[in-house]
Amino acid sequence: MKTKKICCEHARNLDIVHVLAKLGHYPSKTTVKEAWFLSPLRSETQASFHVSYHKNRWYDFGLGKGGNCLDLIIALKQCSIAEALQFLANDQQLSVTDPNKTSLSFHKQISKKKKEGIKVLFVQELSNLQLLHYAKKRGIPRELIIEMTSEVHFELYGKRYYAIGLQNRRGGYELRNAFYKASSSPKSYSYFQQDGNGLIITEGLFDYLSLALLDPELFFTHDHIILNSLSFIQEIIKHFDAYPDSILLFLDNDPAGDRMTSYLLEHFAQAIDLRYRFYPYKDFNEKLCHVQRENTL
Secondary structure, eight states: OOOOOOOHHHHHTBOHHHHHHHTTOOOSEEOSSEEEEOOTTSOOSSOOEEEETTTTEEEETTTTEEEOHHHHHHHHHTOOHHHHHHHHHTOTTOOBOOTTSOOHHHHHHHHHSOOOOOEEEEEEOOOOHHHHHHHHHTTOOHHHHHHHOEEEEEEETTEEEEEEEEEOTTSOEEEEETTEEEEOSSOOOEEEOOSOSSEEEESSHHHHHHHHHHOHHHHHTSEEEEOSSGGGHHHHGGGGGGOSSOEEEEOOSSHHHHHHHHHHHHHOTTEEEOGGGTTTSSSHHHHHHHHHHHHHO
16 A cells, blocks of 8 residues: 655645645635634634635734644644645645635535534543543643543534543533644633632643643642633633732743733732743643653653
8 A cells, every 4th residue: 555645835735724624623704715713723712813715825813823734734733744744645635726716615615504613412531542642642641631621522514523621611611632622612711729829820721731740739739720712811800809829820932922921910910920930832731742752762
């Protein structure tokens, strides 16, 4: 059996909207010229991930990053160029976009669909081997991921999927697997109280779990808010009065995290920026994965 191959030029020109659809990401809004998605690279509630049909280029306004299809797969899967090319080569149905033509065929297909959200079918204890393997690749051991999260089976556009799920305070779930990053409605932040000495704020599920491994004493002596999206900052502020002594900020080392950290430091005297704990990495999970790789050498 021959190994499928694809060159970089071909991969860069693959239709981004079509590739996203194959991975389970569909536009929240489309026009003749463009499509807007909830970012596949992070959690958000308002679509800020833009794809130009004409240019066949994407841009994530929350991250301030963009590029072609190959760039997207590298960012999405956090893999090398060679691994991204192999991933794209394995799908023979991916089509190359003609930059002089608009992808109207896909646009028409989406416009005929009813606007559907994620429908949670059932939730159970995490046991799926693929999800456990994904968690292990992110540095999270079996026992911890099973204890802290659930296995969520859901339906989207008539197809069934499953993912690691973290419940938010309104009953929705943040959903993660190797190919998918989204959330079910109602969307909100996650808030875990354990009569802690203060409050810890992280951006996402894997940062929260990584902190449990890197500094368990700090983790288990504080309450936690996992934002799930920076857009929930204004909503969590109502909890700050309950923590007059310390609110520990572990937001990402990126422009959006910089802006939000600066805002909180300016407006709340008890806020403390502790991102140096995982510098020069983007977040706690990136540091955890690096530490584990170093320990295996």
